[in-house]
Amino acid sequence: MAQPAGMTARSSGAVTRQGGKEARIVFPVMKRLARAYLRKPVEFAPGAAVSWLGMHEDVTVVTSTHALAAIAPALASSSPRVMQDPPIEVAALDALVPSIDTPWIAGIGAGRVMDASKYLALRSRRKLCLIPSALSTTSWLNMAIALRKDGKLHFPGNIHASKTIVDPEFICKAPLSLTLGGLVDILAACTAVTDWVLSHETTGEKISTRGVAEFTAMMNDILSNKAKYTGEPAVVIRAVHDTFLEALALCGASFSGRPVEGSEHFLYYLAEETCNRRFVHGEIIAMMMLVALRLQGSRAMVEPARVKDFVEGVGVKCTPRALNISREELERVLRGAQAFVVDRGHPYSILNG
Missing domain, CATH: 1.20.1090.10 (Dehydroquinate synthase-like - alpha domain)
Incomplete structure (x- = not known):
């Protein structure tokens, strides 16, 4: 979403x-502002995921089985706390919040991992870095959090990542x-x-x-x-x-x-x-x-x-x-x-x- x-x-x-003069003037200005806002935390660069993780050892990694296997070599030296295959039920994620004691949460994975990471960062008030393993939904770029509450779709809040890394070398490890x-x-x-x-x-x-x-x-x-x-x-x-x-x-x-x-x-x-x-x-x-x-x-x-x-x-x-x-x-x-x-x-x- x-x-x-x-x-x-x-x-x-x-x-x-919007119509007439308003559309001709306001719309392009708002589009430029929106693009600048969206792009501000995003770094598109080969190797950027490994580089960022190498510089941030005190981090809680939220990830999936596939993404963890792909990024594991970059985590070997720092041995961060890893939350693998996080739940998407709000109550289950709430239970994980007290265990987060690092300044950063790094969400490494696809859509569901992005949403879980955003929620955990929102609830724990930690800085958030998103490293998508695939650009499979809009969740790596937007603020919305889409989870489940009692099995039903639930939008518990919004958060903008402090850093978002789009690393084509890392993404290439998942099916295109x-x-x-x-x-x-x-x-x-x-x-x-x-x-x-x-x-x-x-x-x-x-x-x-x-x-x-x-x-x-x-x-x-x-x-x-x-x-x-x-x-x-x-x-x-x-x-x-x-x-x-x-x-x-x-x-x-x-x-x-x-x-x-x-x-x-x-x-x-x-x-x-x-x-x-x-x-x-x-x-x-x-x-x-x-x-x-x-x-x-x-x-x-x-x-x-x-x-x-x-x-x-x-x-x-x-x-x-x-x-x-x-x-x-x-x-x-x-x-x-x-x-x-x-x-x-x-x-x-x-x-x-």
């Missing part, structure tokens, strides 16, 4: 409708498809922007018309440039990194995270509860984006086939069969979608209609 720089994840109600799945998390704007417009038309939710136009152009640019994301891994990682910055800067200028979180994400949240299992984030978002595009019908920003061709072309799975989701499970998700979004208070989308 994404959010604009410096704002909470659910603050879209503060948006003003995970980082390209992160690109799909941005491509979710193909459905989320339409949901935002539908909400404006139906509920009066305020929108940024310039933001809608900019995201529409960005989605078409991504879909038209598959080759940009299918080349040499380090180059692809840089391209995805830059795409994240552009998208979240646009969110900042739009004063909303709505352009990258809509019905496709709400269906994903419901699918995890309905199927009672975790999915690879980019894969389930890709699949649910295709579902949402079909639900949006003539209002859809792009044809589902165009999105499917791009997603499969960059090596991300996106079909129920590939994700091992049965027809019965998918039907249960769709039958329960309207009640789910109303019950959980998700913003208006095609699922409410």
Whole structure:
């Protein structure tokens, strides 16, 4: 889930409708400010992860099994405290907070590790360094924390990392498809922007018309440039990194995270509860984006086939069969979608209609 720089994840109600001179002047200024804010703690450099860890021995490392194996040589000399495969339930993480006695927490892993690390840093009031092993979600760049409370999606707060290291050498140790799945998390704007417009038309939710136009152009640019994301891994990682910055800067200028979180994400949240299992984030978002595009019908920003061709072309799975989701499970998700979004208070989308 994404959010604009410096704002909470659910603050879209503060948006003003931008048009004319205001859009021409204010929007570009806000975009530059948002980009500067997002980029401030981020270092993109080969070898930066090992270098930072070598200079910070008094650190609590929160990581996953795969990421730990990849980064272990850099930890050999310092022997830091390691929290491996952290829980995503808030209560379980709360139980870990008293044991943290280092000035830094280093979150080393993908999306769930990023969220757990951010929460632990927020609760323990420690400095936070994020070192993503894959750019698989927006969590390495945004402030939002997405966890679970009693098995349900929960957003317990926001925190901006003191340092974020995007090390292509380290990220290359994980399957590139995970980082390209992160690109799909941005491509979710193909459905989320339409949901935002539908909400404006139906509920009066305020929108940024310039933001809608900019995201529409960005989605078409991504879909038209598959080759940009299918080349040499380090180059692809840089391209995805830059795409994240552009998208979240646009969110900042739009004063909303709505352009990258809509019905496709709400269906994903419901699918995890309905199927009672975790999915690879980019894969389930890709699949649910295709579902949402079909639900949006003539209002859809792009044809589902165009999105499917791009997603499969960059090596991300996106079909129920590939994700091992049965027809019965998918039907249960769709039958329960309207009640789910109303019950959980998700913003208006095609699922409410």
